[in-house]
Amino acid sequence: MAETDFPAELAELRDTLRRITDVIDVEALRAEITDLEQQAADPNLWDDQDNAQKVNSQLSHKQAQLDRVNNLASRIDDAEVMAEMAAEENDDDVRAEAVDELGSIRKALESLEIVTLMSGEYDEHDAVVTIRSGAGGIDAADFAEMLQRMYLRWAERREWDVKVLDTSYAEEAGIKSTTFEVKAPYAFGTMSVEAGTHRLVRISPFDNQGRRQTSFAAVEVIPLLEGTESIDIDENDLKIDVFRSSGPGGQSVNTTDSAVRITHLPTGIVVSMQNEKSQIQNRAAAMRVLESRLLLLKKEQEAAEKKELAGDIKASWGDQIRSYVLHPYQMVKDLRTNHEAGNAQSVLDGDLDGFIESGIRWRQGE
Incomplete structure (x- = not known):
């Protein structure tokens, strides 16, 4: 040696x-x-x-x-x-x-x-992460829940504060969507490289014939903006629905019509919150996330206009960013950075640092 x-x-x-x-x-x-x-x-x-x-x-x-x-x-x-x-x-x-x-x-x-390496306008902010199941039926819903567990475990390893804001459960297994808030220094700058479409390839546990299934889930990451950065929202542009919270276990939140769904009619953006006990708290949380999404949408539109004027319309992020393969071999590979790991279960258990750090360095290079 x-x-x-x-x-x-x-x-x-x-x-x-x-x-x-x-x-x-x-x-x-x-x-x-x-x-x-x-x-x-x-x-x-x-x-x-x-x-x-x-x-x-x-x-x-x-x-x-x-x-x-x-x-x-x-x-x-x-x-x-x-x-x-x-x-x-x-x-x-x-x-x-x-x-x-x-x-x-x-x-x-x-x-x-x-x-x-994180010098973006909102990189220092807390993050709001939304995961939605995509193509793939029950497997996609199960995959969305696997991704939620992966991110929550990763944040727990870092001792970051995480609060689940809303979860919509699928009928047979898994989840249709989930939204959670991550509070930590540079949470958005760190987690924003996870935004995109994730793909899972495995033998489906829901297929009686044991066939291989490919399923997809989308991850959205937005910065949680402070009140001073919020934008004005016309109340007339909002459709607000209240309903009884759903989920397993019979929690106290399920006993009243405390859940809130806000639809921003001009953009079609929908935000649901159900994890607080009161309708007022859920509405406040939903409005905070809606404001963040609208401001980010405005910034993205301005950036898109600038790119179009400059003649550059190439997207900097592809639709599919990462593949998780559990059969016929085990591998997780990021398609932007080519960073990969042979222990897929370890990654799904929250071992994400290598992927996230390589993603941040790749983004800086882009």
């Missing part, structure tokens, strides 16, 4: 961290945190609950980002001490531990570096 050049490795890690902190602008980040802490300490802050939640959310996100940088700096210092101990005592066990820690730090820096 080649001897590790600890001074060179440590110098490289410190240089990488320095480049990352230059992009993040740690001093500006500290100043923002100080300002947000002052706002959070204002005794009148909660007079405006929406603003209070916004301030506390921003403070939590930015403090977590600063903590992540500081933690990596401390780990590099500790690794240097460990390497010096190994050299002084000629201890192979400590040396091996130092080598492992250097590798772990390198991976953490690569993950943090991904943040520096």
Whole structure:
């Protein structure tokens, strides 16, 4: 085994961290945190609950980002001490531990570096993810539920806050659609590379003849926008329906007409919410998502017009972005980046970091 050049490795890690902190602008980040802490300490802050939640959310996100940088700096210092101990005592066990820690730090820096590649207008925002079953009947509904489980497990590994807003269950198995909110720094910038059509190939557990089935599910990711960024919506453009929430288990939400469906008539956009206990809460959540979708639609239309004027009408994202093959072999492959994994079950259990990070780097290159 080649001897590790600890001074060179440590110098490289410190240089990488320095480049990352230059992009993040740690001093500006500290100043923002100080300002947000002052706002959070204002005794009148909660007079405006929406603003209070916004301030506390921003403070939590930015403090977590600063903590992540500081933690990596401390780990590099500790690794240097460990390497010096190994050299002084000629201890192979400590040396091996130092080598492992250097590798772990390198991976953490690569993950943090991904943040520096997210400079889109809404990348820092929380995300709202909607999954819809597509072609493939029962298998597609089952696949949509598999994708929901995959993303929830992935977010859980990262200790990100996730709240399921609405789920429409299919009659036999799986789900027709689900919408959930992900609250974390750069949640939208991170998850937006998952938007598109996903394909599953497997032996159908719902086919008595055991035939291979191909099914599809669509993933939509939009940024959750703050109130100051929302757009005016004419109440006359809305059709609002209330109904009894549905789902397994007989939850308390099923006992009243608390679920809300809002249809924006000019665009045909439909948003349903049913996971809150009150109609007022579900309506507020639905309006927040509707506003985000309408503003994003407006931005997309403006971008499309600019591309058309420039003579570039090529879409930057294909319809089908990823294939999950469970038969006759196991493989998950991203069709944009060519990143692939042979353990499909591990990916479906939430091991998505490699796909998402390669997607972000691919997007930056595009």
